[in-house]
Amino acid sequence: MNNFDFCSSTYFAFGKGKEKEVGKLVKKFGGSKVLIHYGGGSVVRSGLLDKVKTELTNMNISFIELGGVKPNPILGLVYEGVELCKKENVDFVLAVGGGSVIDSAKAIAAGAVYDGDVWDFYDKGKEVEKSLPLGTILTIAAAGSEGSGGSVITNENGMLKRSSCYDVPVAKFSIMNPELTYTVSKYQTACGAVDIMAHVFERYFTNTEDVEITDRFCEAVLLTMIKEVPVAIENPEDYGARSNIMWAGMVAHNNICGVGRGQDWASHRLEHELSGMYDVAHGAGLAVMFPAWMKYVMNHDVNRFAQFAVRVWGCKMNEENPEETAKEGIAKYEMFLKSIGMPTRFKDIDAKEEDIPAMIQKILLYCSSVGNFVKLEPEDMEKVYKLAL
Numbered sequence: 001m002n003n004f005d006f007c008s009s010t011y012f013a014f015g016k017g018k019e020k021e022v023g024k025l026v027k028k029f030g031g032s033k034v035l036i037h038y039g040g041g042s043v044v045r046s047g048l049l050d051k052v053k054t055e056l057t058n059m060n061i062s063f064i065e066l067g068g069v070k071p072n073p074i075l076g077l078v079y080e081g082v083e084l085c086k087k088e089n090v091d092f093v094l095a096v097g098g099g100s101v102i103d104s105a106k107a108i109a110a111g112a113v114y115d116g117d118v119w120d121f122y123d124k125g126k127e128v129e130k131s132l133p134l135g136t137i138l139t140i141a142a143a144g145s146e147g148s149g150g151s152v153i154t155n156e157n158g159m160l161k162r163s164s165c166y167d168v169p170v171a172k173f174s175i176m177n178p179e180l181t182y183t184v185s186k187y188q189t190a191c192g193a194v195d196i197m198a199h200v201f202e203r204y205f206t207n208t209e210d211v212e213i214t215d216r217f218c219e220a221v222l223l224t225m226i227k228e229v230p231v232a233i234e235n236p237e238d239y240g241a242r243s244n245i246m247w248a249g250m251v252a253h254n255n256i257c258g259v260g261r262g263q264d265w266a267s268h269r270l271e272h273e274l275s276g277m278y279d280v281a282h283g284a285g286l287a288v289m290f291p292a293w294m295k296y297v298m299n300h301d302v303n304r305f306a307q308f309a310v311r312v313w314g315c316k317m318n319e320e321n322p323e324e325t326a327k328e329g330i331a332k333y334e335m336f337l338k339s340i341g342m343p344t345r346f347k348d349i350d351a352k353e354e355d356i357p358a359m360i361q362k363i364l365l366y367c368s369s370v371g372n373f374v375k376l377e378p379e380d381m382e383k384v385y386k387l388a389l
């Protein structure tokens with residue numbers, strides 16, 4: 001196991017009715033003038049936005065609003081939010097929604113106290129040193145942004161989807177009521193599940209030795225997802241399934257599963273070009289990229305893939321031929337994706353083979369290779385994309 005530092009400073013308020021505590025929590029973390037940030041309307045339709053406003057008003061906290069965050073959030077709205085915060089002397093940003101809303105809110109919170117262009121944090125990798133405090137009310141289990149330092153924003157100028165990942169701005173608090181996810185569609189539930197599992201895969205496939213504890217954490221999250229996701233898709237109002245999935249989403253990405261081990265992240269880089277170019281849901285893009293990546297890198301460490309097959313997918317170990325076991329595990333993962341209605345090939349998301357060079361060029365604007373478990377050079381990236389055709 002490698003040396004590591006780990007700080008997970010978010011206060012989590014989890015369970016039924018917890019959104020009622022929002023006013024108390026904003027106050028606890030010093031907010032008096034709040035920007036409520038939300039998406040395309042689900043929180044309006046569900047009545048959650050009105051409830052939040054009532055709770056803030058009851059605590060004598062003033063607020064302004066900025067809605068309209070789209071999935072794969074764009075820089076233009078971030079700029080608008082930054083200006084609004086500066087003009088209105090906002091001292092707290094409250095994200096009410098999914099990963100896109102939270103990521104956009106993180107960018108606004110950082111940009112509001114920065115003299116330069118907020119895109120510097122994404123494009124130039126500039127470290128975020130300070131931000132307005134941020135709180136979240138999560139409405140979909142997926143990206144894990146409620147407990148992570150990550151934020152992913154797309155610059156409409158060139159459709160460049162870039163991430164920033166620092167200790168600031170991590171949410172001061174995150175409210176997680178699984179009931180708020182009952183209205184998430186079957187498709188979005190599946191997309192979220194794929195993302196949660198992908199966050200574990202990026203950590204699980206490692207070259208670091210003696211990482212039994214984090215291997216087992218990863219496997220626990222994956223086994224939970226395999227059990228609970230079909231239940232939530234079948235019955236969207238199953239509280240048990242929704243609550244396990246919601247917490248799994250946080251655990252998968254606050255790095256408790258990834259400390260002390262090398263991590264890969266090639267599939268996420270390759271996927272961000274898909275969802276940047278085609279406006280496909282991040283989880284759907286991952287369902288296309290991950291099986292392809294697994295097939296391409298499997299022989300780098302057949303035993304790790306065989307372990308994955310046995311411990312996660314219940315395959316029987318073929319001692320004479322572990323490669324067969326490894327392949328069986330990947331096949332079972334792909335079958336699981338199909339069973340929850342996910343795409344697994346370019347054609348399923350209308351992605352085009354002729355766009356592969358352009359996607360690789362966009363990656364090469366920022367780095368010459370991707371991945372850590374196996375380092376993918378441009379010619380490897382092309383082969384992985386082609387395995388997903």
Ligand code: NZQ
Pocket residue numbers: 038039040041042043069070071072073097098099100101103139140141142143144145148149150151152180181182183184185188191192195253268282283
């Ligand atoms: O916009 P609204 O109307 O709210 O609808 C959303 C959106 O259409 C809907 N939704 C959310 N909660 C709902 C609901 N519909 C009904 N009932 C509810 N309770 O779901 C759709 C997807 O929402 P979105 O926030 O885009 O989903 P997700 O949480 O998957 O976030 C995706 C974004 O997060 C980034 C992705 O790249 C993508 O841009 N990621 C962020 C990470 C991070 N910050 O650490 C890591 C991830 O790997 C990922 O890259």
Ligand code: ZN
Pocket residue numbers: 143195198199268282
């Ligand atoms: Zn992801």
